[in-house]
Amino acid sequence: MAWDTEGTKRKILDAAVAEFAAHGPDGTTIERIAKASGINKERIYNYFGGKRDLFARVLRNELAKVAQAVPVESFAVEDIGEYAGRVYDYHRERPELTRLLRWEGLVFDAEVPDEEQRRDYYAHKTAAVSDGQNKGTVTESIDADHMMFLILSLAGWWSAAPQVARMITGPETEAEHARRRASVVTAARRLTQP
Template identity: 60%
Template sequence: MAWDVAGTKRKILDAAAREFTQRGPDGTTMERIAKLAGVNKERVYNYFGGKHELFEIVLREKLAIIAEAIPVDSFTPEGIGEYAGKLFDYNYEHPDLVRLVLWEALSFPADVPEEQQRRDYYAGKTNSFGEAQTSGDLSAALPPEHLNFLLLALAGYWSVLPQVARMMTNDQSVAEVARRRASVVEAARRLAATP
C-alpha cells in the first residue's frame, strides 16, 4: 500500500482544527487528535512538532482563508452596510474561526502570528475608509481605524457571546438570524452616514 503523506497530514490538521476549536489549546490532547485522525500520535509530533506549533499552524491556515476575505465593494453608507452584512454572514457560517481566534487571544495574548501581514491588511482597509471620508462619501465623525474596528464589533459580537445574544433576544430561529443581520446592516449604515 502506497504512502499518503499529504492525506495523513490533512487528516491530522482537520482533526486538530476540530479539537482546538471545541476544547481550546489546554483542553485538547495530542492523543485525541491522533485517534480522531486515525493515526499514531508519533505522526503528529513528527509532522507538526509539539502542541503549540500545531495550534499555530491550524490557526494560520484558517486565517489565510479569511484573508482572501471580504472586500468592501463600495465606500458609501450603503456599501458599508453590505460589507458589515457580509462580515456577519461570514462569522455566522464559520463559528470555528471566531472560537479559534478567541482561544488564541485568551491563551497567548502576546504572540500574534503573521502580525505584520495582518497589520497591513487592516491598514489597507483603514486607508480606503480614510479616502472615502476625504472625498465626502463617508462621515468623518469617526477615525477611519475606529470605523473599521467598530464594524467588526457590530458583526462579530454575536458569534463571540452567543449566550448573551440568546438571552437578550430569546430567540435562535433562522428568522432571528436574518433580523440580526438586518440590524447589523442598519447600524453600519448609521456609522457611515453623512448628515
C-alpha cells in the same frame, strides 16, 4: 501506494480546528487531535511541530479562509453595510474562527503568533475604510482603524457571545438570524454615514 500528504494534513488541520475551538490551545492535546483525525501523533509533530505551532497554523488558515470568503478593497465603492452582513454570515456559518480568536486572547499574554503578518491583513481592511473616508463615502468622525474594529465587532460579536444574543433577542431561528443580519447591515451603514 503513495501517501496522500496533503490529504493527511487536511485531516489533521480539520481535527485541530474543532479541538482548539472547543478546548483552546492549552486544553487540547496532540493525542486528542491524532485520535480525531485518525493520524498518529508522530506524523502531526513531523508536519506541524508542537501544539502552539499547530494552533498558529490553524488560526492562520482560518483567517486566510475568511479573507478569501469576505474580501474587501475599498468602501469608496463597496457597501460597508453589505460587507458587515457578509462578515456576520461567515461567522454564523463558521463560529470556530471567533472561538479560536477568543482562545488566542485568553492564552497569549503578549504578541500572538504571526502578529506582524496579521497586522498587514488588518491594515488592508483599515485601508478600505480610509479610502472611503478620503472619497467622502465614510465618515471621518471616527478614525479608520477604530471604524474597522467596530464594524468587525458589530458583525462578529453575535457568534462570540451567542448565549447573550439568545438571552437578549431570542432563540436562533432563521427569522431571527435574518433580523440580526439586517440590524448589522443597517447599523454599519449608519455608523459610517458621512
